[in-house]
Amino acid sequence: MTVEEQIRDIVARITRVDKSIITRESTFKDIKADSLDVVQALVAVEELFEIEIPDEEAQNFQNFGDFVSYVENKVAQTEKV
Amino acid sequence: MSLEGKLALVTGGGRGIGKAIALKLASQGADVIVNFFRHRDTAQETAGEIEALGVKAETVRANVGDPAKIDEMFDTISTKFGRLDIFISNAASGVGRPITELDVKAWEWTMDINARALLLCSQRAAKLMSGRGGKIVSISSLGSSFVLPNYTLVGVSKAALEALTRYLAIEFASQNICVNAVAASAVETEALKFYFKEGMAQEGHHLTPAGRMVAPEDVANVVSFLCSEEALMIRGQTIVVDGGTSVGLLALAGKGG
Structure with a gap:
C-alpha cells in the first residue's frame, strides 16, 4: 500500500466515510471531518509512520492531497536519515 | 526560593496556563x-524561557490521553531522573458541542485526556515521589460546578478530575503527597479562543467582580503556593481562582436588571 492509500484508510475509518469519495482535492469539510476527527487522523498517521506533524504545519493543509504530500515528504526525510 | 532543587512535571506545559505554571515553578527554583x-x-x-531563569528544563512529547504514551513519558523521567517532586496535571482537551x-x-477523547490522565499519571508520579513525598495539583475549571454553554463534556470531565483529586489526596496522604486542584474561570489563552471564539473575553470582564479576567499567572500563583510547604495542610481541595465570579453571580444578576 502506498502512503496515500494508508492515509486514506485512516481518514475513512475515523470519519466513517467511504474511502472512494476521498480524493486529493477533498477538504476536511468535504468529508465532514470535525476538529476532533482531524486531530485523531493526525495522531493515527503520526503513529503509523513514526513521524510528527505539529499543529502549526497541519493548519496549512488545504485538502487531503496536502496532508498526503506532507507525510510523503516526512517519510522520505526519515528514510534518508 | 522555596522550590529550589525540586523537579516538576507540567503536562501541557508549553503554552497557556501550563506555561505560566511552568515558569512560576521555575522562578521558585x-x-x-x-x-x-x-x-x-x-x-x-x-x-528556553525556563532555562533563562537559571534552572534546568526538559521537553517530553506525549498524548496523555493514551496510557501507553503516559507510560513512555514516565519511563523516560524515571530513567533520566529517578525521582519527581511536583506533578501538575494541566493538559486538557475537549469537544465543545451541544449535548445532542x-x-x-x-x-x-475528553474524559481520557482530562480525567483518566490524572489517575494514570498520578499512579506513576507517586512511585517517583515514594519515600520523599511530593505535590500533585490538577487544573480544573468552573465548568465542573457551573453550566457553561457547549461545555458539557469538559465540565463533566473536570467534575471527575476534582472528585479524583479528593480520593488521591486521602490515599496518598500517608505518603506525604499533597493533592489539590485549582479551578479557574475563563482564562485568556489560545484554548479559550479555540472553544468560544470571539466575544467571550469581553463577557468575561463584565462577569468578573474583580474587574478583569483571570490571567494564566493568577492560576500559576495559586499552584505555586499549593506546591509550597506553607500549603501542607490543604488536602484534596479545589481552590477557585475566578475573581469572585462564582460567588458573585447573584449580585451581578441583580446589577444587570
Missing part, C-alpha cells in the same frame, strides 16, 4: 519537565 503533544515549537520556547451532538468518540 524548580527544574521543570514540560510535557507537550501538538505544539513542539512552543514547548521548546517555554523550555455529542458522541462516544467525543466523550472518550
Whole structure:
C-alpha cells in the first residue's frame, strides 16, 4: 500500500466515510471531518509512520492531497536519515 | 526560593496556563519537565524561557490521553531522573458541542485526556515521589460546578478530575503527597479562543467582580503556593481562582436588571 492509500484508510475509518469519495482535492469539510476527527487522523498517521506533524504545519493543509504530500515528504526525510 | 532543587512535571506545559505554571515553578527554583503533544515549537520556547531563569528544563512529547504514551513519558523521567517532586496535571482537551451532538468518540477523547490522565499519571508520579513525598495539583475549571454553554463534556470531565483529586489526596496522604486542584474561570489563552471564539473575553470582564479576567499567572500563583510547604495542610481541595465570579453571580444578576 502506498502512503496515500494508508492515509486514506485512516481518514475513512475515523470519519466513517467511504474511502472512494476521498480524493486529493477533498477538504476536511468535504468529508465532514470535525476538529476532533482531524486531530485523531493526525495522531493515527503520526503513529503509523513514526513521524510528527505539529499543529502549526497541519493548519496549512488545504485538502487531503496536502496532508498526503506532507507525510510523503516526512517519510522520505526519515528514510534518508 | 522555596522550590529550589525540586523537579516538576507540567503536562501541557508549553503554552497557556501550563506555561505560566511552568515558569512560576521555575522562578521558585524548580527544574521543570514540560510535557507537550501538538505544539513542539512552543514547548521548546517555554523550555528556553525556563532555562533563562537559571534552572534546568526538559521537553517530553506525549498524548496523555493514551496510557501507553503516559507510560513512555514516565519511563523516560524515571530513567533520566529517578525521582519527581511536583506533578501538575494541566493538559486538557475537549469537544465543545451541544449535548445532542455529542458522541462516544467525543466523550472518550475528553474524559481520557482530562480525567483518566490524572489517575494514570498520578499512579506513576507517586512511585517517583515514594519515600520523599511530593505535590500533585490538577487544573480544573468552573465548568465542573457551573453550566457553561457547549461545555458539557469538559465540565463533566473536570467534575471527575476534582472528585479524583479528593480520593488521591486521602490515599496518598500517608505518603506525604499533597493533592489539590485549582479551578479557574475563563482564562485568556489560545484554548479559550479555540472553544468560544470571539466575544467571550469581553463577557468575561463584565462577569468578573474583580474587574478583569483571570490571567494564566493568577492560576500559576495559586499552584505555586499549593506546591509550597506553607500549603501542607490543604488536602484534596479545589481552590477557585475566578475573581469572585462564582460567588458573585447573584449580585451581578441583580446589577444587570
